[in-house]
Every structure is written in structure tokens, then in C-alpha cells.
Amino acid sequence: MPPANSSAESRRLLTPATIPAALEAQAAGARLLAGGTWLMRSALRDEPLTGAFASLHAIPALSRLDLTPEAAEIGAAVTHARLAEALAGIPELAPLAVAAGASANPGVRRAATLGGNLCATEFPAADLACALLALEADVDLERLSGPGRVYMAQFLARREALLPGALVAGVRIPRRAGRLGAHVRLPLRKAGDYPVAIVSLTAEVADGRLSRPVIAVGSVEPVARRWAELEAALDGVSLDPAAGASAAAGLLSSFSPREGIEAPGWYRAEVLPALVRRALAALEASA
Ligand SMILES: Cc1cc2nc3c(=O)[nH]c(=O)nc-3n(C[C@H](O)[C@H](O)[C@H](O)COP(=O)(O)OP(=O)(O)OC[C@H]3O[C@@H](n4cnc5c(N)ncnc54)[C@H](O)[C@@H]3O)c2cc1C
Structure with missing residues (x-):
């Protein structure tokens, strides 16, 4: 007999045409369904995949992708593939373009969405979440009581409390001319793997010096977060990938790395200096 959660009869698909209709469906017990690339693997996590899905x-509002000189406004249903294509060659948005274009594999990238990446709360290796932290994005939430906007860092830290009864409508990324960025990740194989560790960074570079670096680390701890100690250490110093890596090596004790089947915790932290070096080298190449 097949396991209960493989029974298609126990699932129902709803297709709301508006955000309020999706929120009504959610309030009635439906789970929101975006690309399905996380939800479809529920069985691997011993989670039931039954009930209604919206x-x-x-x-249409969730598929918007508007680029103005001030900001990039991106709807939650925009896929990784569309993001990678639309943002290619825009220096200040490079972390998100690279994250979207390097995650998973082409088939998954055509389905997986920005909103799903932010809302898969048990997924520590989310590339877009890490890039959006480095880009200091805001997250737009919709509830039946009305819309709201939260900083990305605040969203990630509090999303278990923020998400019930809410839908992520999209993100707003401020575009700051002259700011550069990079996104580097370490999968154990070439493609399709979840990365062991991720470093996303943005900064201004003037006269060979870094200014106001924002550095985000993903996949090392259960949720991506900024590396405040390294940001402080690199602010105002020469853009020197090797020196940046040694600064990072001295600041690893601030992490409590997670254990996982693909890599032990200590390894996730130990690879960070090399990823910082690569990220700074990418920044140097784009300056
Ligand atoms: C083999 C494989 C490898 C992968 N590797 C990577 C990788 O290395 N890096 C990476 O970033 N991604 C990777 N992914 C893709 C990853 O699953 C997605 O990035 C993302 O986490 C899920 O997006 P989704 O649109 O498929 O969401 P879904 O699976 O549809 O939903 C995920 C969760 O988010 C909720 N949700 C979805 N949209 C919203 C919304 N707008 N508002 C509120 N809640 C919402 C759903 O209810 C569900 O709980 C991989 C996927 C596979 C299958």
C-alpha cells in the first residue's frame, strides 16, 4: 500500500486569482503553493503532503519585476530562472542574479520562486535569502488585515512568527549607484547540491578601499544572517582578498554551525575564509 501522503486524492489544488483570495484560502486551511520544489520533497522530510494547496x-501582482533607478521590486512568484535573466549585468544587483542563476539545476530554477525561497523556514541553504540580506532588501507581506513591510534581517529572524496568516508578496531592493556585490557558494558537487556554505556581500569600492560592506552568510547556521564582526573589520580597509580571508579566519568563533548529512558543522565554518576571499576577488574584478 502506498504511504498516505502519496495519495493524490487527499490533496486539493486551488487557484486564487487575487492576493485576498489566496489569504482567504490560507485562512481556511490551505497551504500556499509556489514552485513546489520544497513542498514536493515533503516525503523525504517525513512531513505529510495532504490537504488543500493554494x-x-x-x-498577476506576484509576478511583477519592476526595475527603476531607485529600486528593484520583485514579486514572490518570480522564478530563479527569470530573476537570473532579468538581473544579469546589473552590478549592484549581482548577488541576487548569481544566487538565482547558480542555485539547484535548470529544471528547478524554472519552477522555484523567490517567495518560496524566503518562506521555506526549514531550508538553511536558501541562496536568494542570503543574497537579499546582503542587498538590504525589504520584504512585503500581505495579511487579511492589510499590507506591511519588514527589513530582510528582521523577516528572517522572525519569520516563524510573521508567516502564519501572511503571504509574502515580494521584495523591494534599494538600488545604490556605485555599490557592487558578489555571491559565492560551496556545493560539494558541481550542480544540483545544496551549498555547504554561502557568502553574499555588497560594498562600495573607492580608491581601492571598501566602504560599508554588508556580508551575509547562509547554510552555516539554520538561518542566513549578517556577519557583523567581519563587516566592521573590513569597513575602510583596502580591497585585498587574501587579507579579507585572514580577517574572516580570525572571526569564525561567532558561528554556531549546524551539523548535516552533507557536511559537519566545523567544516561549514572552516570554508568561510576561502569563500570570503572568492567574494572579494569577484568584487575586485567587477570594480
Ligand atoms: C534538488 C534541489 C536542489 C535545490 N537546491 C537549491 C539551492 O542550492 N539553493 C536554493 O536557493 N534553492 C534550491 N532549491 C530550490 C528550493 O527548493 C527553492 O529555492 C525554495 O526554497 C522553494 O521555492 P518554491 O517556489 O519551490 O516553494 P514551495 O515549495 O512552493 O513552497 C515552500 C514553502 O514556502 C511557502 N510559500 C511559498 N511561497 C510563499 C509566499 N509567497 N508567501 C508565503 N509562503 C509561501 C509554502 O507554503 C511552503 O511552506 C533546490 C530544489 C531542489 C528540488
């Missing part, structure tokens, strides 16, 4: 694909 697909977000028929809601």
Missing part, C-alpha cells in the same frame, strides 16, 4: 501562479 497555487500563487494565477495572481
Whole structure:
């Protein structure tokens, strides 16, 4: 007999056409369904995949991708593939373009969405979440009581409390001319793997010096977060990848790395200096 959660009869697909309709469906017990690339692996996590699912694909507002000189406004249903294509070659948005274009594999990238990446709360290796932290994005939330906006760092730290009864509508990324960025990740194989560790960074570079670096680390701890100690250490110093890596090596004790089947915790932290070096080298190449 097949396991209960493989029974298609125990699932129901709803296709709300508006955000309020999706929120109503959610309030009635439906789970929001975006690309399904995380939800479809529920069985691997021993989680039931039954009940009603409200697909977000028929809601036009969630597929917007608007680029103005001031900001990039990106709807939650925009896929990794579309993001990578639309943002290619925009220096200040490079972390998100690279994150979207390097995650998973082409088939998954055509389905997986920005909103799903932010809302898969048990997924520590989310590339877009890490890039959006480095880009200091804001997250737009919708509830039946009305819309709201939270800083990305605040969203990630509090999303278990923020998400019930809410839908992520999209993100707003401020575009700051002259700011550069990089996103580097370490999968154990070439493609398709979850990365062992991720470093996303943005900074201004003037006269060979870094200014106001924002450095985010993903996949090392259960949730991506900024590396405040390294940001402080690199602010105002020469853009020197080797020196940046040694600064990072001296600041690893601030992490409590997670254990995982693909890598032990100590390894996730130990690879960070090399990822910082690569990220700074990428920044140097784009300056
Ligand atoms: C083999 C494989 C490898 C992968 N490797 C990577 C990788 O290395 N890096 C990476 O970043 N991604 C990777 N992914 C993709 C990853 O699953 C997605 O990035 C993302 O976490 C899920 O997006 P989704 O659109 O498929 O979400 P779904 O699976 O549809 O949903 C995920 C969760 O988010 C909720 N949700 C979805 N949208 C919203 C919304 N707008 N508002 C509120 N809640 C919402 C759902 O209810 C569900 O709980 C991989 C996927 C696979 C299958």
C-alpha cells in the first residue's frame, strides 16, 4: 500500500486569482503553493503532503519585476530562472542574479520562486535569502488585515512568527549607484547540491578601499544572517582578498554551525575564509 501522503486524492489544488483570495484560502486551511520544489520533497522530510494547496501562479501582482533607478521590486512568484535573466549585468544587483542563476539545476530554477525561497523556514541553504540580506532588501507581506513591510534581517529572524496568516508578496531592493556585490557558494558537487556554505556581500569600492560592506552568510547556521564582526573589520580597509580571508579566519568563533548529512558543522565554518576571499576577488574584478 502506498504511504498516505502519496495519495493524490487527499490533496486539493486551488487557484486564487487575487492576493485576498489566496489569504482567504490560507485562512481556511490551505497551504500556499509556489514552485513546489520544497513542498514536493515533503516525503523525504517525513512531513505529510495532504490537504488543500493554494497555487500563487494565477495572481498577476506576484509576478511583477519592476526595475527603476531607485529600486528593484520583485514579486514572490518570480522564478530563479527569470530573476537570473532579468538581473544579469546589473552590478549592484549581482548577488541576487548569481544566487538565482547558480542555485539547484535548470529544471528547478524554472519552477522555484523567490517567495518560496524566503518562506521555506526549514531550508538553511536558501541562496536568494542570503543574497537579499546582503542587498538590504525589504520584504512585503500581505495579511487579511492589510499590507506591511519588514527589513530582510528582521523577516528572517522572525519569520516563524510573521508567516502564519501572511503571504509574502515580494521584495523591494534599494538600488545604490556605485555599490557592487558578489555571491559565492560551496556545493560539494558541481550542480544540483545544496551549498555547504554561502557568502553574499555588497560594498562600495573607492580608491581601492571598501566602504560599508554588508556580508551575509547562509547554510552555516539554520538561518542566513549578517556577519557583523567581519563587516566592521573590513569597513575602510583596502580591497585585498587574501587579507579579507585572514580577517574572516580570525572571526569564525561567532558561528554556531549546524551539523548535516552533507557536511559537519566545523567544516561549514572552516570554508568561510576561502569563500570570503572568492567574494572579494569577484568584487575586485567587477570594480
Ligand atoms: C534538488 C534541489 C536542489 C535545490 N537546491 C537549491 C539551492 O542550492 N539553493 C536554493 O536557493 N534553492 C534550491 N532549491 C530550490 C528550493 O527548493 C527553492 O529555492 C525554495 O526554497 C522553494 O521555492 P518554491 O517556489 O519551490 O516553494 P514551495 O515549495 O512552493 O513552497 C515552500 C514553502 O514556502 C511557502 N510559500 C511559498 N511561497 C510563499 C509566499 N509567497 N508567501 C508565503 N509562503 C509561501 C509554502 O507554503 C511552503 O511552506 C533546490 C530544489 C531542489 C528540488
